[in-house]
Amino acid sequence: MDSNALSSLGNLFGERLRTSLETRIAYSFDATRKVHLPDAVVFPETAGEVRDAVLLANRHRFPIVPRGAGSGFSGGALPVRGGVVLSTERMDRILSIDTENLYAVVEPGVVTETLKEEARKRGLFYPPDPASLKFSTIGGNIAEGSGGMCAVKYGVTRDYVLGLDAVLGTGELVRTGVSTAKGVVGYDLTRMLVGSEGTLGIVTRATLRLVPYPEATVTLLAFFPGNRNAAAAVNGIVEARVTPSAMELMDRTAIDCVQAVTPVSLPEGTGSALLLEVDGPGDAVGREAGRVEEACRSRGALEVRRASSVSGREELWKLRRSISPGLLRIAPVKINEDIVVPRSRLADMLDFLSGLADRKNVRIINFGHAGDGNIHVNLMISGVDAAETARAEEAVEEIFRTTVEMGGTISGEHGVGISKAPFLEMEVGPLGVSVMKRLKGCFDPNGILNPGKIFLDEAAVRG
Amino acid sequence: MKDEELRRLTALCARCGTCRTVCTLYPERKAEIAVARGKVAVLDAALTGEDEDARGVQEALTDCLLCGRCERACPNQVLVEEILMKGRADMAEKVGVPAWKTILFQGVMRSPAVKGAARRAAAAGQRLLTPVPTESGLHYRFPAGFGTAGRTVPRLPAKGFLDTLGRGEAVSGEVMLFVGCVFDHVYPQVGRAAYETVKASGKPVAVFRDAPCCGLPAMVSGDRRSAMMCAGENLRRIREAAPRAVVFPCGSCLLMFRRNVFSLFPEGHPLREDASFVAERSVDYASFLLSEGVLDRLPDPPAGEKTGEIGYHDPCHLSGTLGRGPQAREVLSRTVGPAFAEMEGADLCCGYGGTFNAREYPTSARIGERKIALAARGGTKVISTACSGCVLQMRDMAARLDPSLRVVHIAELVFQAISGAGRSPGRR
Ligand SMILES: Cc1cc2nc3c(=O)[nH]c(=O)nc-3n(C[C@H](O)[C@H](O)[C@H](O)COP(=O)(O)OP(=O)(O)OC[C@H]3O[C@@H](n4cnc5c(N)ncnc54)[C@H](O)[C@@H]3O)c2cc1C
Ligand code: SF4
Numbered sequence: 001m002d003s004n005a006l007s008s009l010g011n012l013f014g015e016r017l018r019t020s021l022e023t024r025i026a027y028s029f030d031a032t033r034k035v036h037l038p039d040a041v042v043f044p045e046t047a048g049e050v051r052d053a054v055l056l057a058n059r060h061r062f063p064i065v066p067r068g069a070g071s072g073f074s075g076g077a078l079p080v081r082g083g084v085v086l087s088t089e090r091m092d093r094i095l096s097i098d099t100e101n102l103y104a105v106v107e108p109g110v111v112t113e114t115l116k117e118e119a120r121k122r123g124l125f126y127p128p129d130p131a132s133l134k135f136s137t138i139g140g141n142i143a144e145g146s147g148g149m150c151a152v153k154y155g156v157t158r159d160y161v162l163g164l165d166a167v168l169g170t171g172e173l174v175r176t177g178v179s180t181a182k183g184v185v186g187y188d189l190t191r192m193l194v195g196s197e198g199t200l201g202i203v204t205r206a207t208l209r210l211v212p213y214p215e216a217t218v219t220l221l222a223f224f225p226g227n228r229n230a231a232a233a234v235n236g237i238v239e240a241r242v243t244p245s246a247m248e249l250m251d252r253t254a255i256d257c258v259q260a261v262t263p264v265s266l267p268e269g270t271g272s273a274l275l276l277e278v279d280g281p282g283d284a285v286g287r288e289a290g291r292v293e294e295a296c297r298s299r300g301a302l303e304v305r306r307a308s309s310v311s312g313r314e315e316l317w318k319l320r321r322s323i324s325p326g327l328l329r330i331a332p333v334k335i336n337e338d339i340v341v342p343r344s345r346l347a348d349m350l351d352f353l354s355g356l357a358d359r360k361n362v363r364i365i366n367f368g369h370a371g372d373g374n375i376h377v378n379l380m381i382s383g384v385d386a387a388e389t390a391r392a393e394e395a396v397e398e399i400f401r402t403t404v405e406m407g408g409t410i411s412g413e414h415g416v417g418i419s420k421a422p423f424l425e426m427e428v429g430p431l432g433v434s435v436m437k438r439l440k441g442c443f444d445p446n447g448i449l450n451p452g453k454i455f456l457d458e459a460a461v462r463g
Numbered sequence: 464m465k466d467e468e469l470r471r472l473t474a475l476c477a478r479c480g481t482c483r484t485v486c487t488l489y490p491e492r493k494a495e496i497a498v499a500r501g502k503v504a505v506l507d508a509a510l511t512g513e514d515e516d517a518r519g520v521q522e523a524l525t526d527c528l529l530c531g532r533c534e535r536a537c538p539n540q541v542l543v544e545e546i547l548m549k550g551r552a553d554m555a556e557k558v559g560v561p562a563w564k565t566i567l568f569q570g571v572m573r574s575p576a577v578k579g580a581a582r583r584a585a586a587a588g589q590r591l592l593t594p595v596p597t598e599s600g601l602h603y604r605f606p607a608g609f610g611t612a613g614r615t616v617p618r619l620p621a622k623g624f625l626d627t628l629g630r631g632e633a634v635s636g637e638v639m640l641f642v643g644c645v646f647d648h649v650y651p652q653v654g655r656a657a658y659e660t661v662k663a664s665g666k667p668v669a670v671f672r673d674a675p676c677c678g679l680p681a682m683v684s685g686d687r688r689s690a691m692m693c694a695g696e697n698l699r700r701i702r703e704a705a706p707r708a709v710v711f712p713c714g715s716c717l718l719m720f721r722r723n724v725f726s727l728f729p730e731g732h733p734l735r736e737d738a739s740f741v742a743e744r745s746v747d748y749a750s751f752l753l754s755e756g757v758l759d760r761l762p763d764p765p766a767g768e769k770t771g772e773i774g775y776h777d778p779c780h781l782s783g784t785l786g787r788g789p790q791a792r793e794v795l796s797r798t799v800g801p802a803f804a805e806m807e808g809a810d811l812c813c814g815y816g817g818t819f820n821a822r823e824y825p826t827s828a829r830i831g832e833r834k835i836a837l838a839a840r841g842g843t844k845v846i847s848t849a850c851s852g853c854v855l856q857m858r859d860m861a862a863r864l865d866p867s868l869r870v871v872h873i874a875e876l877v878f879q880a881i882s883g884a885g886r887s888p889g890r891r
């Protein structure tokens with residue numbers, strides 16, 4: 001970056017412009033562990049400052065990469081072309097929570113859990129629950145379209161964004177959407193920005209829908225001989241017209257992984273397990289839990305455990321929560337994919353993965369959100385054996401191809417970023433890519449915002 | 464070789480970001496460089512040679528309280544404290560340790576006689592400062608513009624605790640009391656309370672007289688040489704005395720001998736065996752009282768009017784790293800009964816962080832004041848704890864914020880209860 005650009009940034013941000021090597025290093029990574037050094041980091045406090053930074057970037061032609069908590073799994077916050085990382089950490093206020101109209105207005109740097117807790121104090125519920133909610137930011141969640149376990153009943157971040165303020169790549173500050181439950185005036189720019197990974201606009205403020213906090217919750221843990229029974233139970237639950245707020249599937253590979261670290265007592269012959277949760281009005285929850293239990297038993301469950309107290313439920317969750325910490329004990333490097341297939345193809349996908357693991361001689365551990373067909377596929381490798389790494393990479397490509405063939409998507413939660421850019425066209429086709437690039441050109445004609453993401457080459461973007 | 468070992472430790476960090484949620488410093492700095500993940504990344508860059516500015520790296524690694532909250536929350540069991548201390552030592556090797564620190568660690572802290580002389584000199588100087596009476600004793604405030612505005616320091620006593628012991632008193636015994644610098648020279652009443660109550664076990668107690676500083680201040684400053692000199696000397700002398708148990712009223716000194724000595728004296732070092740010997744015998748004050756049944760002999764604590772006014776502050780290392788929170792609480796409930804209740808934010812770091820407090824006083828004070836204010840708002844009137852740094856910091860914060868708030872070591876409460884029970888706690 002040229003020194004004129006830096007000194008202009010300095011005039012704007014004062015001590016909130018940082019250029020020391022140490023700070024740049026601290027903003028060079030995200031949860032992919034890849035490293036790309038920015039030239040500088042800025043910490044804006046207002047939308048006006050964000051706008052001024054983008055205007056300056058247009059004048060001096062340097063990239064701006066928005067960053068929340070840097071917990072992304074696809075490299076979204078990495079400054080792959082250098083430039084300025086714009087951290088939203090200082091824009092972390094909840095501006096209001098409207099308990100009558102059920103929405104919250106927040107700045108982008110608010111940590112997801114903080115919003116959930118503040119809503120809860122008022123008897124309200126902000127449902128999106130990525131596993132990273134203790135540290136990820138609302139801005140990051142919106143930009144990635146993040147979701148979590150309760151998506152099966154409550155949906156994902158996308159379903160809660162009513163309106164946004166965003167600074168486009170041009171430096172214009174646009175307000176999209178509504179603060180009402182409905183709104184159909186014009187194109188849906190809000191949804192255009194959700195999931196755009198910081199490539200179209202920088203969110204400076206979000207209006208988010210809230211719902212009443214559910215009165216009661218019951219947790220069930222069901223053990224099955226194999227994935228086929230578990231998948232059948234998932235369909236059985238849907239047929240019984242119950243929508244659980246969590247339906248987590250753990251296959252044999254995941255259960256073994258936990259058993260190695262924190263053993264949980266299992267019935268003889270367990271090959272698969274489902275963790276289920278139902279929530280709602282106190283009297284209805286018990287009945288629904290009964291139907292869930294029945295659906296599991298009739299599909300061959302070996303045992304069903306049930307709890308409604310906080311401590312009892314936590315005990316049942318232990319199996320699911322211990323998977324991620326357990327993974328690291330197995331191999332130092334995990335390649336983590338989050339594919340989604342139609343729910344009816346879940347068992348087929350798991351069979352395919354188990355065959356693939358044998359064929360490629362790579363350990364693969366699967367678990368995920370069965371209710372929406374989202375499987376976290378973890379390929380565990382040493383990272384030092386080149387042949388093994390190559391086999392794992394081939395396996396990933398095969399997994400993506402099969403996923404698309406089954407009518408699924410190669411990323412349910414983590415986004416494209418740089419990790420999945422090579423596979424974009426595989427899923428959306430050449431025309432899809434071309435339309436997306438044209439849209440990008442309209443929001444960000446000079447290619448200022450987060451260049452190098454989503455698309456492999458941006459030649460066509462700048463036109 | 465050394466770098467390789469360090470890199471093996473840093474390689475475990477998945478850059479997941481969990482440490483952001485618990486970091487004591489993060490709310491103050493709101494920048495990635497404050498948290499473990501950012502510091503580990505900086506150190507990684509230094510180890511691979513991408514960041515050759517050792518001073519810059521040192522700066523980044525030093526802006527931290529070493530509270531260990533990150534390490535305990537880390538899903539990947541990254542040994543953050545070990546990494547940061549080793550990293551600081553690496554950088555100190557490159558840029559050196561400031562001369563005044565070396566003099567302090569090796570010239571003063573290592574010698575009991577010089578420590579005493581330094582205290583006397585400082586005590587004389589204190590007459591120039593403004594007095595602030597507090598519930599926990601007289602404090603002095605530094606004038607504005609003098610170093611760090613608003614800081615208060617405790618009035619230094621004319622005599623340290625060890626000075627008050629008779630010549631032949633407590634020279635040998637199967638239980639050794641490691642008083643620590645602060646409870647000897649700054650708060651001799653804590654040293655006394657710890658001594659009397661440990662003695663109430665009925666076991667012969669030896670007070671460790673010529674103890675150099677435990678070495679922790681040098682170690683966290685990256686001055687491994689001084690740390691090894693201090694800790695090593697302690698190890699040799701304790702080994703020689705061969706006690707059955709070494710009791711620590713201070714959680715930080717305990718950490719030094721339970722955990723850090725293994726990093727200073729790795730497998731194969733001539734002092735390694737002494738380190739294991741001492742570590743095995745080192746116990747926290749509360750656990751010792753419980754295991755010896757000292758409190759069994761107390762009458763039932765008074766029920767009543769002061770319900771819930773005494774809280775317990777968890778010293779980061781004692782409660783967190785060493786897991787001794789429950790023991791201190793049991794001592795409290797058996798000593799003061801219903802007067803003890805959990806206080807708001809009990810496990811939040813007090814903001815002291817040893818050298819951090821000296822370097823970054825305004826930040827340290829903001830963290831401490833927030834902690835104290837939270838407790839006071841929850842109705843706590845007496846904050847008890849079991850670590851010298853926490854006592855120093857919280858007494859300063861109380862003097863600044865609310866002089867009616869008392870900050871005590873749990874030993875003082877136990878001593879009071881034992882004396883009140885008509886037991887003669889004095890000479891035996
Ligand atoms: C342990 C762990 C578990 C996870 N679990 C889940 C999970 O269950 N579900 C899930 O969906 N994800 C999960 N993730 C991934 C990650 O946490 C999410 O993608 C999250 O939304 C990222 O938020 P962030 O604040 O860290 O964003 P960052 O990583 O900082 O940024 C992510 C993207 O958003 C952009 N961005 C950030 N702020 C803004 C803004 N204000 N305006 C415009 N663009 C912006 C960035 O440029 C980047 O492209 C997990 C990650 C970890 C480490
Ligand atoms: S919690 Fe542990 S693994 Fe995660 S970023 Fe922090 S130090 Fe690294």
Ligand code: SF4
Nearest residue numbers: 486527528530531533
């Ligand atoms: S030791 Fe404490 S202050 Fe230092 S990085 Fe860890 S949590 Fe933050």
